[in-house]
Amino acid sequence: xxxxxxxxxxxxxxxxxxxxxxxxxxxxxxxxxxxxxxxxxxxxxxxxxxxxxxxxxxxxxxxxxxxxxxxxxxxxxxxxxxxxxxxxxxxxxxxxxxxxxxxxxxxxxxxxxxxxxxxxxxxxxxxxxxxxxxxxxxxxxxxxxxxxxxxxxxxxxxxxxxxxxxxxxxxxxxxxxxxxxxxxxxxxxxxxxxxxxxxxxxxxxxxxxxxxxxxxxxxxxxxxxxxxxxxxxxxxxxxxxxxxxxxxxxxxxxxxxxxxxxxxxxxxxxxxxxxxxxxxxxxxxxxxxxxxxxxxxxxxxxxxxxxxxxxxxxxxxxxxxxxxxxxxxxxxxxxxxxxxxxxxxxxxxxxxxxxxxxxxxxxxxxxxxxxxxxxxxxxxxxxxxxxxxxxxxxxxxxxxxxxxxxxxxxxxxxxxxxxxxxxxxxxxxxxxxxxxxxxxxxxxxxxxxxxxxxxxxxxxxxxxxxxxxxxxxxxxxxxxxxxxxxxxxxx
Numbered sequence: 001x002x003x004x005x006x007x008x009x010x011x012x013x014x015x016x017x018x019x020x021x022x023x024x025x026x027x028x029x030x031x032x033x034x035x036x037x038x039x040x041x042x043x044x045x046x047x048x049x050x051x052x053x054x055x056x057x058x059x060x061x062x063x064x065x066x067x068x069x070x071x072x073x074x075x076x077x078x079x080x081x082x083x084x085x086x087x088x089x090x091x092x093x094x095x096x097x098x099x100x101x102x103x104x105x106x107x108x109x110x111x112x113x114x115x116x117x118x119x120x121x122x123x124x125x126x127x128x129x130x131x132x133x134x135x136x137x138x139x140x141x142x143x144x145x146x147x148x149x150x151x152x153x154x155x156x157x158x159x160x161x162x163x164x165x166x167x168x169x170x171x172x173x174x175x176x177x178x179x180x181x182x183x184x185x186x187x188x189x190x191x192x193x194x195x196x197x198x199x200x201x202x203x204x205x206x207x208x209x210x211x212x213x214x215x216x217x218x219x220x221x222x223x224x225x226x227x228x229x230x231x232x233x234x235x236x237x238x239x240x241x242x243x244x245x246x247x248x249x250x251x252x253x254x255x256x257x258x259x260x261x262x263x264x265x266x267x268x269x270x271x272x273x274x275x276x277x278x279x280x281x282x283x284x285x286x287x288x289x290x291x292x293x294x295x296x297x298x299x300x301x302x303x304x305x306x307x308x309x310x311x312x313x314x315x316x317x318x319x320x321x322x323x324x325x326x327x328x329x330x331x332x333x334x335x336x337x338x339x340x341x342x343x344x345x346x347x348x349x350x351x352x353x354x355x356x357x358x359x360x361x362x363x364x365x366x367x368x369x370x371x372x373x374x375x376x377x378x379x380x381x382x383x384x385x386x387x388x389x390x391x392x393x394x395x396x397x398x399x400x401x402x403x404x405x406x407x408x409x410x411x412x413x414x415x416x417x418x419x420x421x422x423x424x425x426x427x428x429x430x431x432x433x434x435x436x437x438x439x440x441x442x443x444x445x446x447x448x449x450x451x452x453x454x455x456x457x458x459x460x461x462x463x464x465x466x467x468x469x470x471x472x473x474x475x476x477x478x479x480x481x482x483x484x485x486x487x488x489x490x491x
Contacts, residue, residue, distance in 0.1 A: 026246075041197075041202070042202055044303075048306050068435065069154055074431035104159075105224065169420050173416045179254065181408060203306075203321040286405075292475075297471060312457065312458060327389040343355075411489060
């Protein structure tokens with residue numbers, strides 16, 4: 001399929017690089033991406049770590065209400081990912097990332113004002129507006145509080161999702177700009193470990209902030225950290241070919257397999273794919289399907305594990321801190337996910353796609369341990385904590401590699417767009433599992449549903465854990481069927 005040529009890039013003089021020794025500035029950029037991803041996941045976790053203890057008593061939420069909020073966040077995130085990828089490709093990595101983290105940090109802080117807004121709206125309704133009072137006369141006040149607060153939190157999650165959607169398209173694009181193909185999976189696993197570290201730091205900070213200063217301050221303190229990161233990004237990030245801290249040797253290493261650099265340097269046309277062209281490639285559908293099947297698993301573990309410990313093991317507030325810390329500590333094993341395909345490429349002579357797919361098949365078997373989470377949980381909560389940690393580590397290892405397949409297959413000018421398309425598919429999958437989980441848990445609790453020897457919410461969690469266990473193998477088989485061999489676009 002021919003690629004549309006949109007415009008020509010004039011040859012610009014490249015600043016003279018000083019020093020022939022190999023600098024390592026690319027890892028400074030990787031560290032920045034790591035911290036942005038850490039902040040990204042800290043902001044997502046504030047709600048999941050405060051809603052049971054603080055928001056349920058204040059706003060009368062149930063599992064279905066929380067499931068609706070998290071599910072709609074997934075939808076907002078999915079649609080925003082599609083737009084964010086295109087936005088990052090258009091705006092550029094530096095400016096696009098600033099816009100993204102600025103918007104999501106503002107969205108994180110907005111959550112803190114949902115309680116005040118709910119109280120203000122209802123005070124005005126019941127005390128100042130006779131028409132509204134008459135219209136709501138047949139409604140229970142608690143129901144109105146619930147629906148009003150849910151609507152406000154949905155708006156706050158919309159703003160959060162709009163900005164957070166830019167993190168991974170921008171980070172993957174920055175990785176493609178600063179790392180050769182053979183190193184991208186490892187670099188991606190390093191910055192993607194920020195998701196785990198964010199989830200790890202969350203139970204060690206958020207419950208204590210909420211307990212000391214109120215749940216509102218938890219949103220504000222965590223949300224404000226993004227604005228601090230923006231200052232470092234503005235000072236430290238430039239493209240490698242113009243960055244004074246990137247030596248000639250490092251630039252040559254970065255650009256070792258970049259065919260487009262030669263084209264740009266000689267004034268040759270730079271190609272850009274339209275949305276329509278992106279969807280005409282099997283590689284796009286393979287990436288999107290893999291994300292659709294598996295992204296929701298990570299989000300389920302992220303959003304529902306604190307509630308799981310509360311519902312099944314009656315833990316409250318800071319009591320969940322140590323189990324969650326251990327769980328996400330285990331998830332740091334996902335760093336192996338970036339090293340393994342590099343080993344296959346360097347030591348076994350595989351091409352990048354072949355090495356990545358072999359590594360992903362290995363990682364697809366580890367989530368099967370989730371089938372044992374609920375059965376062994378009857379003996380001790382530590383069994384599901386450790387098992388979920390192993391499954392989450394496998395997911396992050398899988399995630400680092402599936403992201404890197406985009407750089408393997410597509411030209412640099414399309415990387416953020418394709419990443420956004422896959423993110424949209426992952427968000428749709430996350431919507432289904434989060435909304436479905438909320439409805440299932442509420443139904444199971446109300447009816448005391450029985451399934452495979454489990455009753456009530458335990459039966460509901462067993463069903464969801466079982467789904468989370470098998471989706472990786474299904475996703476891998478479909479991806480391998482769609483793209484059986486390494487075939488970069490344009491070759």
